Amino acid sequence: MNKVKTMNPRNDSIYPISVVMNMTNLSARQIRYYETHGLIKPARSKGNQRLYTPADVENLLLIKSLLDKGLNLDGIKAIMNGPKPVETATTTAASPTAPLFNPQRPGVPKLTSLYPVNNQEALNDLLKHKHK
């Protein structure tokens, strides 16, 4: 019942430039232009034909939106090959030491302390006072 249509072992979804044009609403000129500027790198077929992957289309879409936001090709280029979301994160994170819990089963006699190592100092202090 199922019609397997051209299911080759190497079937990467690729589109010719015409399809990409319809998907991105960009002109062939623009698509090729962005390629010369290194924003996309579509593979080539035997006849030197451009083969666009879905990833390429996504990039084109991103380029389009970024372009619309007022950036130039060089700026977009910088963004694309650098996972740096321009964030001056002043993350004063005080060590995200996740307080992991020890999955101790009921009946284990080797229970010395079930408190996070983080509070060991405070615990000792408390015990000291109590023991006094």
Add this chain to the structure above:
DNA sequence: CTTCTTACA
């Protein structure tokens, strides 16, 4: 017929 390259506007 579709796409590619080069080149001019």
Add this chain to the structure above:
DNA sequence: TGTAAGAA
């Protein structure tokens, strides 16, 4: 960026 010409 659009478009023309000639080749593939």
